[in-house]
Amino acid sequence: xxxxxxxxxxxxxxxxxxxxxxxxxxxxxxxxxxxxxxxxxxxxxxxxxxxxxxxxxxxxxxxxxxxxxxxxxxxxxxxxxxxxxxxxxxxxxxxxxxxxxxxxxxxxxxxxxxxxxxxxxxxxxxxxxxxxxxxxxxxxxxxxxxxxxxxxxxxxx
Amino acid sequence: xxxxxxxxxxxxxxxxxxxxxxxxxxxxxxxxxxxxxxxxxxxxxxxxxxxxxxxxxxxxxxxxxxxxxxxxxxxxxxxxxxxxxxxxxxxxxxxxxxxxxxxxxxxxxxxxxxxxxxxxxxxxxxxxxxxxxxxxxxxxxxxxxxxxxxxxxxxxxxxxxxxxxxxxxxxxxxxxxxxxxxxxxxxxxxxxxxxxxxxxxxxxxxxxxxxxxxxxxxxxxxxxxxxxxxxxxxxxxxxxxxxxxxxxxxxxxxxx
Numbered sequence: 490x491x492x493x494x495x496x497x498x499x500x501x502x503x504x505x506x507x508x509x510x511x512x513x514x515x516x517x518x519x520x521x522x523x524x525x526x527x528x529x530x531x532x533x534x535x536x537x538x539x540x541x542x543x544x545x546x547x548x549x550x551x552x553x554x555x556x557x558x559x560x561x562x563x564x565x566x567x568x569x570x571x572x573x574x575x576x577x578x579x580x581x582x583x584x585x586x587x588x589x590x591x592x593x594x595x596x597x598x599x600x601x602x603x604x605x606x607x608x609x610x611x612x613x614x615x616x617x618x619x620x621x622x623x624x625x626x627x628x629x630x631x632x633x634x635x636x637x638x639x640x641x642x643x644x645x646x
Numbered sequence: 647x648x649x650x651x652x653x654x655x656x657x658x659x660x661x662x663x664x665x666x667x668x669x670x671x672x673x674x675x676x677x678x679x680x681x682x683x684x685x686x687x688x689x690x691x692x693x694x695x696x697x698x699x700x701x702x703x704x705x706x707x708x709x710x711x712x713x714x715x716x717x718x719x720x721x722x723x724x725x726x727x728x729x730x731x732x733x734x735x736x737x738x739x740x741x742x743x744x745x746x747x748x749x750x751x752x753x754x755x756x757x758x759x760x761x762x763x764x765x766x767x768x769x770x771x772x773x774x775x776x777x778x779x780x781x782x783x784x785x786x787x788x789x790x791x792x793x794x795x796x797x798x799x800x801x802x803x804x805x806x807x808x809x810x811x812x813x814x815x816x817x818x819x820x821x822x823x824x825x826x827x828x829x830x831x832x833x834x835x836x837x838x839x840x841x842x843x844x845x846x847x848x849x850x851x852x853x854x855x856x857x858x859x860x861x862x863x864x865x866x867x868x869x870x871x872x873x874x875x876x877x878x879x880x881x882x883x884x885x886x887x888x889x890x891x892x893x894x895x896x897x898x899x900x901x902x
Contacts, residue, residue, distance in 0.1 A: 529781065533805075536801065539805075545839065546848075547852070572705075576708075598748060602703040603701055605750075609770075
């Protein structure tokens, strides 16, 4: 073949070679087909471990029970039993080391998540006792009268 | 043209090698190898949402955002709760203020006052990633940054994602969003760090009413799998062919 054909072809071959060399160094060695097929499973295998290493923030009721069994027992036997401690007390993270004390959400808004009356026929929401926040002792925190661990009205403080 | 025996044999050999090359190049896509790559066939995560039980408290959204480090005041979330209010005139009013992270406390829908006597039905629908069997979001990724694990969860590689946003546009369920801190695509992954350690997803754990459940769809004894197999369940946007793996009890035709 003629020289004027070969010379640009050499340039192209060198560019391809450079790309392959760059690819060799830039693409992680664990990159490949790891899942079902190429379409859905082509990825870096190490990333699965990255996701599994994410820290757990919500430790669960059993973890609370290790140090606060009375509070867990009181709440579990009440109508608020199905509610996880951390829903109101906040995620435990590494409590008691860090944070040493959890910030409890005692706002009216927290109680209104379930007990704010809404016209929702056909939903379980209408089965929960609800109040209208504008008329039911506005401005007074719910916990001044109601005990969140023992919410029965007979137990009112 | 003259052609000796030697010439003929060399040409044939060369042609055979040339013909074999492309086949060798595509060998890594062969079905047998793909089947071998699938290791644990006994685990496939699935989700069950009982919309009849949801009261719109939003504790699931709060737990999700704190567990997965999504900035709390950012208007994005991996999971969210929608409120549907159907009125007598046939209209459907839908809202999800701040993904429902602070619960539904206001009877007004998007500042619109709805006469309670006009409401025929009203309910809440929690939504999250469907971890589809045919995830459209994975198909469109140009760099291989998002993928489906062997147990069926779709993950995003934060180090590899270039933030092009194709997957955010491709998801028919609007599940994906742009992470405001990491500047990459973000999505629900059933709390992969929790489920792979034997815990339940944060939203499942936080739900006081049992409206959210997670289970192994490959285990016929799993309570979630049993309900999906024996009761009437539906999926969202079946017509897209994505084969979603989040099943709903009590889904209404107004739910989109």
